[in-house]
Amino acid sequence: MTPSPSLDERITGLVEDVRPDLRRELQSLLRTLRDAGNAIGVLLGMSRVSLRLVGDILDRAGHKRPSDNLYDCIAVAARGDPKKKIKGLRLLPDEMASYLHTMRTFSNKADHDAERVALRPSHAENALDQFLHVLEWFYCEYERGPRLPTIYRGGPAAAPQGPDAGGWSVVGDLKVRLQALFDQTAYPGDEDPVCRFLLEWELSPQARGAGAASPPGTRGVSADVFLVLDVSGSMDQPDRYPLLRQAVEQFLRTLAPDDRVGIALFSTDADLILAPTAAGGAQDQTDAILQRMDLSHLKFAGATRLAPGLRAALATLPQTGGSVQRVYVLTDGELHDPEECQKALAGFRPRKVEVHAYGFGTEFDAAALKRLISDQLGGSVKPICDTKDVVRTFAHIAEVNRRLVASEGLLTLEFGPQIACGDAWAFRPQERHLGPIKNRRLVRELGGLEAHRVYGAFVEVRLPVDAGPATSVARARLAWGSGEARGEYTAQVEAPRVGRGRPGAVQSVPRVAQVYSLLDAMRREADPSAQVAGLKARRELAVLEGRDPALLAALDQQIDVLEGKTSAAPLDEEVQQYLASDEQTWDPGPPGEKAAPG
Numbered sequence: 001m002t003p004s005p006s007l008d009e010r011i012t013g014l015v016e017d018v019r020p021d022l023r024r025e026l027q028s029l030l031r032t033l034r035d036a037g038n039a040i041g042v043l044l045g046m047s048r049v050s051l052r053l054v055g056d057i058l059d060r061a062g063h064k065r066p067s068d069n070l071y072d073c074i075a076v077a078a079r080g081d082p083k084k085k086i087k088g089l090r091l092l093p094d095e096m097a098s099y100l101h102t103m104r105t106f107s108n109k110a111d112h113d114a115e116r117v118a119l120r121p122s123h124a125e126n127a128l129d130q131f132l133h134v135l136e137w138f139y140c141e142y143e144r145g146p147r148l149p150t151i152y153r154g155g156p157a158a159a160p161q162g163p164d165a166g167g168w169s170v171v172g173d174l175k176v177r178l179q180a181l182f183d184q185t186a187y188p189g190d191e192d193p194v195c196r197f198l199l200e201w202e203l204s205p206q207a208r209g210a211g212a213a214s215p216p217g218t219r220g221v222s223a224d225v226f227l228v229l230d231v232s233g234s235m236d237q238p239d240r241y242p243l244l245r246q247a248v249e250q251f252l253r254t255l256a257p258d259d260r261v262g263i264a265l266f267s268t269d270a271d272l273i274l275a276p277t278a279a280g281g282a283q284d285q286t287d288a289i290l291q292r293m294d295l296s297h298l299k300f301a302g303a304t305r306l307a308p309g310l311r312a313a314l315a316t317l318p319q320t321g322g323s324v325q326r327v328y329v330l331t332d333g334e335l336h337d338p339e340e341c342q343k344a345l346a347g348f349r350p351r352k353v354e355v356h357a358y359g360f361g362t363e364f365d366a367a368a369l370k371r372l373i374s375d376q377l378g379g380s381v382k383p384i385c386d387t388k389d390v391v392r393t394f395a396h397i398a399e400v401n402r403r404l405v406a407s408e409g410l411l412t413l414e415f416g417p418q419i420a421c422g423d424a425w426a427f428r429p430q431e432r433h434l435g436p437i438k439n440r441r442l443v444r445e446l447g448g449l450e451a452h453r454v455y456g457a458f459v460e461v462r463l464p465v466d467a468g469p470a471t472s473v474a475r476a477r478l479a480w481g482s483g484e485a486r487g488e489y490t491a492q493v494e495a496p497r498v499g500r501g502r503p504g505a506v507q508s509v510p511r512v513a514q515v516y517s518l519l520d521a522m523r524r525e526a527d528p529s530a531q532v533a534g535l536k537a538r539r540e541l542a543v544l545e546g547r548d549p550a551l552l553a554a555l556d557q558q559i560d561v562l563e564g565k566t567s568a569a570p571l572d573e574e575v576q577q578y579l580a581s582d583e584q585t586w587d588p589g590p591p592g593e594k595a596a597p598g
Contacts, residue, residue: 005152006171006488007129008034013153017146018139019056025049026128033124034486042124046131047107050100053131053138054092060144061091070104091144095417096137098439099130121486122410125479168204169489174405175204176489178478183512186498186505187463187471192420195463195495198427198512199413200456201478203405203449221448221482223401224276224323225255226262226316228309230331230360231293233267236300239387240332240361245290247394252286254398255279260323262316265293267301270308275316304333307340310355314347322483324407324448325353326378328397330390332360334368341372352408354378354447361387377447380430385550400450406480406487409446411457413493415474416440422460425519429453433522437461449480458519463495470494514540532562 005013011030014023026049032041047070054073055065066072066086075081078097080088092100106127109119139148163169167177183196227248235241248263255261257280263273273292274282282289293299306329313327327348335341348355354377357369362385369381384390415421421437426444434442437459444457463471473495479488498505514537521527521534539555542548560566 006490007125007132010132010152011128015148015151015153017148018135018151019052022049022052022135026131029124029128033121033128037121039119039121039124043103043106043109043119043127046103046127049131050103050107050134053134054100057091057138057142057145058089060142061089063089070100070107074100074104091142093137093417095440096134099134103127103130120408122408122479125486125488126412129477170206171487171489172485173206173482174487175206176478176487177202177204178476178489178491180473180476180493181509181512182495183509183516185507185509186496188506189467189497189499190465192465193463194422194460195473196458196460196512196516197473197493197495198456198458198515199411199476199493200428200454201411202452202454203480204451205405221404221407222256222323223259223404223448224262224317224325225259225398225401226264226276226313226325226327227251228264228266228270228306228313228327228329230304230306230329230333231265231267231296231299231301232304232333233300233302234304234333234363241300243387243390244330244360245293247390248293249286249290250391251394251398252279252283252289254395254402255283256398256402257283259401260318262313263289263293264309264312265296265298266304266306266309267298268303268305269298270312271296271298272312272316276318303336304331305337305340306331306335307337307344310341310344310348314344314351314353317351317353319351322407322481324401324404325351326401326448327353327355329355329357329373330360330384331357331364331369333363334365335372338368338372345373345376348376349445352377352445352447357381358390358393359383359385360390361385374430374432377445379432403450403452404448405451406449406482407447408479408481409449410477410479411442411444411446412477412479413442413457413459413474414440414477415442415461416472418464418471419473420462422462423523424460425458425522427456427458427515427519429455431519431522433519456515458515460516463497466497467499468497470496511541511544513537528562532559535559535562 008030011026014026025045029042029045032038051068051070051073054070054077057077058065058073066076072086074092074097075084075086076089077092078088078094079090080086106119106123136151138145139151167179168175178201181198181200187193187195229244231241235244252261257278259279260276261274261279261282262276265271265273273296274289310327317325345355355373356378357373357380359366359369359381366381366383373379373381384393415437421440424434424437424442426432426434442459446455461473463473471494472492474493475490476493477488477490479486517533517537518541521530524530535555535558539552539559542552542555
């Protein structure tokens with residue numbers, strides 16, 4: 001993968017051959033976005049520059065703009081519109097027309113205040129990025145255009161520093177690794193093969209000074225962490241509430257002082273124990289917070305109603321930008337209000353609030369929790385089957401949030417016109433089947449990004465016949481916020497090709513094949529052979545990645561049942577919870593102490 005210049009570098013690096021008024025307008029729009037964070041202002045301005053560029057496309061072919069209506073101009077330059085009786089000149093390729101229509105749609109929404117969700121800086125960045133694609137096509141590829149070799153000034157400053165031998169590039173205060181791993185070492189150039197690749201990315205704080213590592217906890221963002229805790233009747237056991245109380249105490253002591261923390265209990269209703277408060281202040285109030293928990297009027301009440309707790313979290317989390325906001329739910333049983341929970345959760349994604357759930361004990365319904373939150377940002381469901389592990393698990397949650405280095409992560413993959421797109425999956429930290437790729441584009445909101453965590457997505461496409469050394473598959477862009485700044489890293493995903501007579505050059509890559517087997521089972525749930533292959537691949541990866549030994553035992557049991565080696569009697573509850581939940585790493589802990597999941 002080769003790095004590409006950032007959005008800011010491309011706009012400020014446009015060559016003088018590009019129309020001066022377009023360059024000035026684009027630089028002005030970039031300042032509007034970066035200095036004022038005014039996404040709507042940028043999107044409104046995109047209509048003006050788009051209309052000007054489409055006018056140039058038509059003018060070069062000897063035609064005038066039909067009107068000042070951007071839709072009509074795009075239609076005339078492209079395929080036309082039979083319903084509006086607009087005849088198309090077919091000057092504009094479909095992909096470029098699609099970019100312009102996307103910008104037009106966002107601009108119209110901004111103009112008429114009709115957006116269903118708030119238009120964010122990421123929407124404005126995507127619009128500017130797409131416009132640059134069309135601008136580059138006009139100046140470099142359009143047969144009636146200027147036919148420039150490039151629209152960007154060259155030089156090493158045009159791209160991020162790197163990548164180094166380990167694949168890391170430097171972007172601002174962060175190091176970034178964005179890498180595609182293909183399922184084969186090469187693909188025959190005289191065929192149109194199916195191609196699968198795992199895209200991995202991770203961020204790390206940049207070293208400060210000559211050879212000096214960043215201090216622990218160094219990051220560009222803080223966290224607002226809200227605990228929503230089940231205190232229904234089933235928690236009234238020696239191995240439940242007393243351990244949860246210890247876990248909250250340890251959690252408060254482990255948080256970074258500049259984070260904020262909130263706590264709500266739920267059973268028949270919700271009880272707000274602590275509105276979001278600076279962690280340093282909350283740590284000074286630890287005893288009082290625990291006492292408020294002990295005296296809660298909801299403690300050990302009959303029902304398990306999560307929705308009031310979710311509403312309390314969303315209502316009290318601050319709406320000022322900059323921080324990563326995460327809600328962690330802990331429950332030990334079956335929820336009594338799933339429909340109300342769905343309504344409450346509808347407000348989380350528009351606010352960019354992440355949701356994670358922990359099942360406590362062996363009686364929670366992992367599958368139901370997954371159905372409830374898997375479409376949310378975060379969306380993980382993890383088990384704490386051994387209740388004694390809750391203390392160290394909560395400490396781990398606090399520690400994970402200390403590792404945050406970026407907010408509002410966004411991954412965008414744009415596939416070339418010659419690529420036949422198939423399915424996509426999320427892979428790490430959670431596995432999800434995303435279904436078919438639509439409109440040659442995959443966009444994933446990632447939420448907060450942590451140092452020392454590898455994130456992944458998996459993609460299946462079909463390559464064209466290509467005699468060259470590599471086929472350009474997609475353009476990958478990772479964007480994020482870090483304090484008041486924005487960062488991004490862009491790279492081309494290129495599949496290696498090989499000619500006839502070199503069969504030895506085409507070899508399978510085992511790890512990518514394992515990932516595919518695990519993920520393919522998600523879309524082939526009725527196929528027993530796919531399920532066995534997926535479980536075996538999941539186990540192999542779990543061993544390599546140091547996953548919870550209890551998960552390995554659960555996988556072994558399920559594999560033996562599906563292969564007919566043991567009875568098909570129902571698996572015990574703990575095994576079922578491990579199989580249905582998302583995976584967590586295994587923290588072996590200090591010598592002499594029992595290991596615990598993290």
